Amino acid sequence: xxxxxxxxxxxxxxxxxxxxxxxxxxxxxxxxxxxxxxxxxxxxxxxxxxxxxxxxxxxxxxxxxxxxxxxxxxxxxxxxxxxxxxxxxxxxxxxxxxxxxxxxxxxxxxxxxxxxxxxxxxxxxxxxxxxxxxxxxxxxxxxxxxxxxxxxxxxxxxxxxxxxxxxxxxxxxxxxxxxxxxxxxxxxxxxxxxxxxxxxxxxxxxxxxxxxxxxxxxxxxxxxxxxxxxxxxxxxxxxxxxxxxxxxxxxxxxxxxxxxxxxxxxxxxxxxxxxxxxxxxxxxxxxxxxxxxxxxxxxxxxxxxxxxxxxxxxxxxxxxxxxxxxxxxxxxxxxxxxxxxxxxxxxxxxxxxxxxxxxxxxxxxxxxxxxxxxxxxxx
Amino acid sequence: xxxxxxxxxxxxxxxxxxxxxxxxxxxxxxxxxxxxxxxxxxxxxxxxxxxxxxxxxxxxxxxxxxxxxxxxxxxxxxxxxxxxxxxxxxxxxxxxxxxxxxxxxxxxxxxxxxxxxxxxxxxxxxxxxxxxxxxxxxxxxxxxxxxxxxxxxxxxxxxxxxxxxxxxxxxxxxxxxxxxxxxxxxxxxxxxxxxxxxxxxxxxxxxxxxxxxxxxxxxxxxxxxxxxxxxxxxxxxxxxxxxxxxxxxxxxxxxxxxxxxxxxxxxxxxxxxxxxxxxxxxxxxxxxxxxxxxxxxxxxxxxxxxxxxxxxxxxxxxxxxxxxxxxxxxxxxxxxxxxxxxxxxxxxxxxxxxxxxxxxxxxxxxxxxxxxxxxxxxxxxxxxxxxxxxx
Numbered sequence: 001x002x003x004x005x006x007x008x009x010x011x012x013x014x015x016x017x018x019x020x021x022x023x024x025x026x027x028x029x030x031x032x033x034x035x036x037x038x039x040x041x042x043x044x045x046x047x048x049x050x051x052x053x054x055x056x057x058x059x060x061x062x063x064x065x066x067x068x069x070x071x072x073x074x075x076x077x078x079x080x081x082x083x084x085x086x087x088x089x090x091x092x093x094x095x096x097x098x099x100x101x102x103x104x105x106x107x108x109x110x111x112x113x114x115x116x117x118x119x120x121x122x123x124x125x126x127x128x129x130x131x132x133x134x135x136x137x138x139x140x141x142x143x144x145x146x147x148x149x150x151x152x153x154x155x156x157x158x159x160x161x162x163x164x165x166x167x168x169x170x171x172x173x174x175x176x177x178x179x180x181x182x183x184x185x186x187x188x189x190x191x192x193x194x195x196x197x198x199x200x201x202x203x204x205x206x207x208x209x210x211x212x213x214x215x216x217x218x219x220x221x222x223x224x225x226x227x228x229x230x231x232x233x234x235x236x237x238x239x240x241x242x243x244x245x246x247x248x249x250x251x252x253x254x255x256x257x258x259x260x261x262x263x264x265x266x267x268x269x270x271x272x273x274x275x276x277x278x279x280x281x282x283x284x285x286x287x288x289x290x291x292x293x294x295x296x297x298x299x300x301x302x303x304x305x306x307x308x309x310x311x312x313x314x315x316x317x318x319x320x321x322x323x324x325x326x327x328x329x330x331x332x333x334x335x336x337x338x339x340x341x342x343x344x345x346x347x348x349x350x351x352x353x354x355x356x357x358x359x360x361x362x363x364x365x366x367x368x369x370x371x372x373x374x375x376x377x378x379x
Numbered sequence: 380x381x382x383x384x385x386x387x388x389x390x391x392x393x394x395x396x397x398x399x400x401x402x403x404x405x406x407x408x409x410x411x412x413x414x415x416x417x418x419x420x421x422x423x424x425x426x427x428x429x430x431x432x433x434x435x436x437x438x439x440x441x442x443x444x445x446x447x448x449x450x451x452x453x454x455x456x457x458x459x460x461x462x463x464x465x466x467x468x469x470x471x472x473x474x475x476x477x478x479x480x481x482x483x484x485x486x487x488x489x490x491x492x493x494x495x496x497x498x499x500x501x502x503x504x505x506x507x508x509x510x511x512x513x514x515x516x517x518x519x520x521x522x523x524x525x526x527x528x529x530x531x532x533x534x535x536x537x538x539x540x541x542x543x544x545x546x547x548x549x550x551x552x553x554x555x556x557x558x559x560x561x562x563x564x565x566x567x568x569x570x571x572x573x574x575x576x577x578x579x580x581x582x583x584x585x586x587x588x589x590x591x592x593x594x595x596x597x598x599x600x601x602x603x604x605x606x607x608x609x610x611x612x613x614x615x616x617x618x619x620x621x622x623x624x625x626x627x628x629x630x631x632x633x634x635x636x637x638x639x640x641x642x643x644x645x646x647x648x649x650x651x652x653x654x655x656x657x658x659x660x661x662x663x664x665x666x667x668x669x670x671x672x673x674x675x676x677x678x679x680x681x682x683x684x685x686x687x688x689x690x691x692x693x694x695x696x697x698x699x700x701x702x703x704x705x706x707x708x709x710x711x712x713x714x715x716x717x718x719x720x721x722x723x724x725x726x727x728x729x730x731x732x733x734x735x736x737x738x739x740x741x742x743x744x745x746x747x748x749x750x751x752x753x754x755x756x757x758x759x760x761x762x763x764x765x766x767x768x769x770x
Contacts, residue, residue: 001381001383001680003681004380005380277761281760281764284768287768288701292675296674302380370659372669372670373662373666377642
């Protein structure tokens with residue numbers, strides 16, 4: 001039994017932590033978030049130079065051979081920076097599909113470029129009608145000569161406005177909510193017939209609504225087998241869920257620490273507000289939520305390491321806990337910061353907004369609790 | 380990161396599992412499964428089986444007859460004990476006064492008391508709380524006045540669990556009022572319940588059961604040799620004891636066992652009704668408690684890993700009691716809900732209801748105590764706020 005980091009994980013945590021401390025303070029982050037691009041290309045190059053873009057990929061694919069635990073360490077270390085660079089969209093989502101399902105030629109063409117920091121890709125995992133159901137795919141792909149033609153709309157595509165390559169699940173057969181019959185396509189973001197309605201999300205990141213109107217895809221744009229794309233999509237979203245949960249746990253600790261610190265310095269009625277029992281107990285609840293979330297996160301990634309894609313309940317469990325306890329912790333952090341907590345200038349509100357966004361991403365607490373209610377735990 | 384056990388630990392787990400499978404008497408097993416309260420005779424019989432195996436003093440040092448187990452082995456033992464639904468060892472002797480005596484007692488006290496505690500020959504009671512001193516224990520008023528070769532004790536102790544069976548009682552008593560802090564001037568004493576001047580009054584709890592007592596001391600003579608350690612240092616000794624009490628308070632394995640039973644019960648159709656598993660509301664609540672418990676289990680494992688590698692447990696250990704008891708109550712509530720009308724019979728005939736369901740409301744009522752005793756959960760939060768958050 002061992003809950004400590006490996007040497008490599010410690011190095012990873014140290015180097016990410018150092019970067020956030022030295023080069024990514026809150027004002028810098030806000031600058032990147034408010035820029036046209038919505039993030040810094042220079043920072044992204046740094047990510048690639050330091051090897052962070054290679055973490056979840058096998059050595060054979062030119063990666064670092066990291067597993068869920070390594071991704072957890074990385075995401076948790078990035079969390080204090082509220083990083084706006086598209087690690088989730090590009091590395092976890094698009095990269096996740098490619099490493100699972102792409103052919104060697106496709107990996108050579110796209111995955112290498114992603115790891116090298118030269119290509120921004122993303123995954124259009126959502127549609128307007130789908131809510132959190134990944135199998136709800138109305139977008140169609142119909143055969144056209146030796147290729148395909150795609151029609152449909154994708155909602156909330158992370159980094160969808162700036163990505164060069166979109167991985168698009170489209171229905172090639174089956175009913176609109178069937179897992180079977182979904183095919184994954186790699187589409188150039190500037191392909192004819194594609195229009196992108198890009199917007200900022202409440203957490204300062206970027207997304208896009210994407211319309212595909214007769215977009216043509218060549219036969220070699222298909223990733224994996226025709227009609228069998230759901231497994232890779234589902235597994236990738238589970239990976240992404242664990243990744244954002246790790247980020248959320250990192251944010252929870254930051255909010256807890258900042259709140260405790262603030263309550264010691266902020267005086268009202270002549271005493272620090274941290275001397276009030278009501279606030280003390282709330283902060284103890286915040287601490288407990290952090291430790292619970294950290295512990296459950298460790299269980300979840302260990303299950304993922306050990307059991308691969310079969311550990312659905314571990315993913316559901318941690319996402320449910322983040323969606324409930326994380327939300328409560330964020331709200332309490334704002335409440336205890338009082339008026340300052342609801343201002344744009346204080347970072348606390350931005351951590352809270354990111355935590356809230358994560359609560360919704362890849363299924364909210366209710367969605368995941370339903371999954372837990374509908375399935376039985378393994379013995 | 381991993382949570383696999385070593386081969387030695389796995390072999391130990393097999394040994395412990397076999398022991399509970401083979402040695403737990405059928406009548407005791409049945410009584411436990413029915414959810415009924417444990418009879419003292421069964422309790423003692425079981426603890427003596429553990430004693431004969433050499434497994435009574437799990438936490439005791441080997442020189443006093445303990446096991447010398449590693450933290451991981453203790454963890455494995457507690458888990459197997461819970462999954463076998465074996466009776467919970469009565470803590471007052473083995474887990475509370477025993478450790479205080481072997482840590483702070485004289486050689487004579489060790490020889491005199493420890494063997495009988497280990498063998499469960501003597502039933503101990505706990506004399507901490509008083510009618511006016513609950514969570515604020517340092518305000519205790521029971522006094523013991525020095526009178527040459529003995530003390531004269533006067534006062535009242537309360538909430539003495541199963542004190543009606545106690546042969547001896549350990550008490551925190553005030554031996555001096557001339558002190559700077561209330562925590563000073565308190566001493567730790569061992570009192571023979573047969574001493575003249577002691578009366579035991581039952582307190583009936585909300586489930587109608589006689590589980591706790593008030594104990595009155597009226598000019599009770601306590602020989603000086605029954606004072607443990609130094610006069611006036613009782614508060615320090617008592618804190619050690621409460622730490623032992625709290626580390627055993629997470630109940631994770633018992634809760635896991637109870638949840639598994641509840642899940643199995645929900646999957647079955649009872650009395651022709653559709654299985655509860657078809658009721659998503661119920662299953663959502665059950666799943667939410669399972670998530671809570673899993674996180675607590677891993678908090679406990681992280682604590683265990685820290686202790687095993689020689690580090691002090693982190694802040695996560697402080698709230699095992701809070702979270703553990705909240706989960707116990709949540710499970711009790713679900714069990715009561717699962718039973719529906721069949722939770723309501725009070726002292727049901729055996730022919731009414733199935734399994735432990737007719738005990739479920741009583742258990743729910745009885746276990747309101749768990750967030751109150753051993754320092755209420757609110758007191759625990761005060762402690763964490765002060766010592767962990769530095770507030």
